[in-house]
Amino acid sequence: MAPRSRTTLGDDNPIEEKRRGMGGGGAEAVSSSMTPWGRDDPNEEKIGGPQAVASSTAPRRRVALGADGRPLDGVMRGELLRNLKHGDGSIYTSNSYWARVYRLYDTSESEMDNILLVVGPELIGERGAILVNDIPVPSLFKSIMNPLFSHTAAYPRTAHILTKVTSACLESMMMTVPYDSCMPNWRVCKRHAYRTMMQIFSLKLAYTSSYVGGPVQLYGYVAVRDLLNPMRNYVFNRTRNDPLVVEHDGFIQMSGPKRGIRMQAPVLIEFNLKIKTGGEEEGDDQQVIDGVAIFGDRISGHARVNTQRMDGDGGSVDIKFAVLERASEATVQVGISEIEKGSCLSLCLAGSYTSPSYVSHGKIQLFDGVITAEASELSRAVVAVARDSKLVVKLKLSQKGGLDIHRCTIFPVEKHGSQSFIFNLGVATVEVMVTWSTMDIPQSLLGPNCFAHEFMASEGVEYVDE
Numbered sequence: 001m002a003p004r005s006r007t008t009l010g011d012d013n014p015i016e017e018k019r020r021g022m023g024g025g026g027a028e029a030v031s032s033s034m035t036p037w038g039r040d041d042p043n044e045e046k047i048g049g050p051q052a053v054a055s056s057t058a059p060r061r062r063v064a065l066g067a068d069g070r071p072l073d074g075v076m077r078g079e080l081l082r083n084l085k086h087g088d089g090s091i092y093t094s095n096s097y098w099a100r101v102y103r104l105y106d107t108s109e110s111e112m113d114n115i116l117l118v119v120g121p122e123l124i125g126e127r128g129a130i131l132v133n134d135i136p137v138p139s140l141f142k143s144i145m146n147p148l149f150s151h152t153a154a155y156p157r158t159a160h161i162l163t164k165v166t167s168a169c170l171e172s173m174m175m176t177v178p179y180d181s182c183m184p185n186w187r188v189c190k191r192h193a194y195r196t197m198m199q200i201f202s203l204k205l206a207y208t209s210s211y212v213g214g215p216v217q218l219y220g221y222v223a224v225r226d227l228l229n230p231m232r233n234y235v236f237n238r239t240r241n242d243p244l245v246v247e248h249d250g251f252i253q254m255s256g257p258k259r260g261i262r263m264q265a266p267v268l269i270e271f272n273l274k275i276k277t278g279g280e281e282e283g284d285d286q287q288v289i290d291g292v293a294i295f296g297d298r299i300s301g302h303a304r305v306n307t308q309r310m311d312g313d314g315g316s317v318d319i320k321f322a323v324l325e326r327a328s329e330a331t332v333q334v335g336i337s338e339i340e341k342g343s344c345l346s347l348c349l350a351g352s353y354t355s356p357s358y359v360s361h362g363k364i365q366l367f368d369g370v371i372t373a374e375a376s377e378l379s380r381a382v383v384a385v386a387r388d389s390k391l392v393v394k395l396k397l398s399q400k401g402g403l404d405i406h407r408c409t410i411f412p413v414e415k416h417g418s419q420s421f422i423f424n425l426g427v428a429t430v431e432v433m434v435t436w437s438t439m440d441i442p443q444s445l446l447g448p449n450c451f452a453h454e455f456m457a458s459e460g461v462e463y464v465d466e
Helices: 014-019 097-101 147-152
Strands: 113-118 130-132 135-137 159-164 195-208 216-226 229-238 244-246 267-276 286-295 306-311 315-337 345-354 364-371 376-386 390-399 405-412 418-424 429-437
Touching (some): 195 216, 195 286, 195 376, 229 267, 267 315, 286 306, 286 315, 315 345, 315 364, 315 390, 364 376, 376 390, 390 429, 405 418
Antiparallel strands (some): 113 159, 130 135, 195 315, 216 229, 216 244, 267 286
């Protein structure tokens, strides 16, 4: 079929054509006796404890269904798009709608440029806040004025790092600094809107096609592409030389996303995951999953936590996510200081939601690991928080030979600005800063390959129906 370009909206709408019939993926009834990577219910929260780690047969490309039409293992399936794979290069050469409009041929990822803003004493406002045009600007954990993050001492005392959009991409905290157009003011802004966003809670290695007698070394990437900027927004990214050791529970430690995932249209998620084997070459390794899946903005109700299983040729991956209507982007940064000498500490921070409108069972891992003696910024995570909820941050500090310390704090949702909370724990001080940004980004701030509206992404793009 000859290439074509469609840009009109209305009755002959190519976007709606592609969206119709798009769901969680069809399934054909077959018999199967696969052994799961972990025997816990993939729809339940991670509890922990030893679990089975073996699989003796290949993953189901077709799923065994019960009398009610649901998969017998209780996990709904997603569906990989046909003829879009990294291994054979088809994902980069395809002229299909999804490949062209979502720029699958472009392997660029989210980046940022840092601007050094030197602020004089005359711009210091109440409580040490930095003011630009009488508007508070968050220090983004790069300010020497913040004692928890003084590792940036190479910068001048009044220097702060701000984020700028490059020509190729977007970053988080785009709308943290409010505008004069915020009405009636930046604290109660009615000019900028909350937007529908996607929150990914967890990834889990559910099946493998060969027997696995213990933890595996997983590498590759999982990347999200939305139409706000369809460059790769990695939620997992490891090289073969730096694989992730996946334990018996199968949970994959995520490293992203780098910015909020906006769902003004369906998003695509790229999967290219491999298990490192004993061979010296990448060709000796086991391909778990290779392909692209569609996640529609109408896939489920507001704030409903879903688990979908993506079946590849050599394994299956569970993805737990929710679609949040009228949500804001929250960049959560964690820092620690004043650690007692000789302390052996481990810290776990997790995010969740509280809302009078619904009960959310999703949990977001913000940090989990051993902390060092020197003060530092431990982690940065970007999460979506719905307007009708609040972000709950729970802390657990464990120390060798001592009792665990548990703390909790709540952050109300904002469109702009930042909030922080300091946990004074005796053996250490932990600060959590949440920087808010609406995903309602003006066109004037969007660079090339960024689209404020869905139809703009397909404007002038030639594609063929496959």
